[in-house]
Amino acid sequence: MHAGIIFFLVILGSILFHIFTPWYWTDIASNWKGMDDTITLTFWVGGGVFVAVCLFMIYCVFKFSYKEGRKVEYKPEDKKLEKILTVATTLGVAALLAPGLIIWNQYVNVPKNSIEIDVMAWQWGWQYRLPGNDGKLGTTKVVNINDDNPFGINMDDPFGRDDVMVQSDIINLENNRPVKILLRSVDVLHNWYVPQFRAKMDAVPGVVTYYWFEPNKVGEYEVLCAEYCGVGHYAMRGGVEVQDSNSYQQWLGEQETFSELLAKQNKEIETKKVAKNNSNIEKVIYKEEK
């Protein structure tokens, strides 16, 4: 008898835990409320089945526990009952699958007006690139990456010159503007994940993967790497700041473009040359003084 009571308390405890848990979703900050709703629906249907099955089991434990000479039903099969259960389960499963697929269809079809963001990942960090005035990102190659060309942009690609480069692990986004996250990695798998946005996708070296969302709540969020990428995985964090239009445009204006970086580097190279010459001159002078 005590077995049935303990099992009952476990089920009751599970339900109470679910109702009163302080641990639940972070407040959603993107358009993917449909995912939350499908989870809620699955919780009701699935949770209902779980509770029903367990309560039935517990009832059997109470009602039919061993008694010498109890009359036991002998009924190997019940076609009708089995058929009813199969059909009911199939319908229930289909009811859960349908919204799942509908939302997936939205997830894989990116809205036309979304802004593309190149998210580049490596062990262990992030940086970002936005299209410039032409609205297009320049193409890239891993082998192009070096100190002078941190994103590996193809030099002969005209679209790349005005790309906005954010060499920081924090990216700003415009509120209520859909973004298409284009993920790439230069070494191993990573995953750019902000729990409040709900969405995620792996960054895979060798290919560009994507997903999209529309941030709809101004604020700062933490980016977590969600695909194991070696010992630094747990420390591979980043940040997102969702801003209203004005602040975003202001921020965007302050960022460096690729051509600006190139110009600066050329200048640097020249100043370096000058410096080198100067130092040579100094050396010469020094020698002469000796």
Add this chain to the structure above:
Amino acid sequence: MSDEYENKSGYQAQSSEALTGSAGSTPDMDYVRPAELPEQDLYHGHTFLTKWVFCQDAKVIGVQYFLTAVFTGIVGLILSWLMRLQLGFPGLAGFITAEHYYQFVTMHGMIMVVYFLTALFLGGFGNYLIPLMVGARDMVFPYVNMLSFWMFFVAVAILMASFFVPGGPTGAGWTLYPPQTILEGTPGSGMGILLMLVSLALFVIGFTMGGLNYMITVLQARTRGMTLMRMPLTVWGIFTATVLAMLAFPALLVSAIMMTLDKVIGTSFFMPTILKAGEVLEYGGGSPILFQHLFWFFGHPEVYIVALPAFGIVSDLISVHARKNIFGYRMMVWAIVGIGALSFFVWAHHMYVSGMNPWFGFFFATTTLIIAVPTAMKVYNWILTLWRGNIRINTVMLWCLGFIVTFVNGGITGIFLGNVSVDVPLSDTYFVVAHFHMVMGIAPVMVIMGAIYHWFPLITGRLLNETLGKWHFWATFLGAYSIYFPMHYLGFIGVPRRYYEMYDSPYMTSAVGMNEFISLAAFLVGAAQFILIFNIIKTLKTGKPAPKNPWKANSLEWHTSTQPPEHGNFGERLPVVHRWPYDFSVPGSKDDFIPQTTPPSEVVHTKVEKT
């Protein structure tokens, strides 16, 4: 489900043994096809070495598999303690660095899935039970069977050796995803990963030897009257799982070989162009996602390789201890076969956010949710078996009930994760960890424990102590449930898996208390397993001798010439089977069970259903 009662006297002349055991009754009822093949010659070992070490008796091999698997399981358990120590009380054990933590995670996962659960169910229970349950004297290829175990043993030895090589064991995660698996930045990317790959390859080779045995024994060596639809569901589960393993393990083997080549001679099967520490490595053009497809083509059937034997065994345990036939036997068989077949078409549900072509999501979500239907049918049939039964609430039944609760719980969360867009927020979080531990960790372990308490008297001739057994059950069940049930909610918050620590992330700081609680529960559950070990030692020394067939079961393993069964299992004559193993509480029958060997003529007045 007993014999057809039609007159087959025309064939009787051929049957030499058909009339035995039916003294003085109408012989027609008891007709069983005559034997077509002569009996198997068995090699009986005489020295200690041939009797207990390089033994060819499937029962001894089963026990060898069992003990070796349990050893790896204990290693896996200790690793989980160390992980929980770090997660619940970060910094308390200073020696657990991030490298070590990831090595623990990896080895724990691989050990528990492959070397513990798979080896235990198929190698352990499969070897012990298949010949006994189908009425064979041994596996059909005893010598190969012996080699199978020793291959497994070597694989385990190599796996354990990787703890002691420079750099330690691999810390790539049990999924071994390239490129990081073989690159620096991942612990054990040198010798550790190589030993892991070699060990896996040996495991697959050894398993193939065993698997051929299980399959062919079931298909070819069943005793007379043991039709496929009279086999205990345990055998159906193990048999189907073996077929899955034979089809799935090659994918693991080839991916291990390809990765070894990538690592050793620098091929690029899975390796694209990679920039590491400012240098472009000499790889190019390979696909990391290809590995994931290969791995999960093995990995998903692997889940069912563990689950199907558990389904089968628990069906038998529930039926015996509820004193009632398993409800919907044929449905149960077809569900096992159907789940097995479907399990090859769902693998990419592990990869919804892997970067594969997202359009695959539609297909794999649909197939995954279809698999929920036969699985649900099995659950219904288990609880319907309890309905109007006569349920012994003993230790074995408690484990079965614990299985139902944890399995249904884990199955339901599987519907979340299988449903593509619902998977997106939950994937790679603790929700996944909680789900798969509940459904393929705790639930199968519940069955293993139930099976140990159930078959212990058969194997050793002694009954385990019930009081200790119940303490063991409640500590394990309540502890494990309180580990994994709340863990789902960590996943809802968004806490990612495989994080060594969380720093001051708001996600984790809100859950510090829960993490401590989970860790304490994990320590308790692990410690509770020592109750079983103590129980076993105590029972072997001073336990109650078990009466023959103590549970009053019908299947053949309880109707051997001696208990525990000797080499050859059945004495002089192989048993002849007249019915399915689930004739419990048949109306009109004197006892509440009719063994499979009982001919219809001995139970004339019972109303056995001919289905």
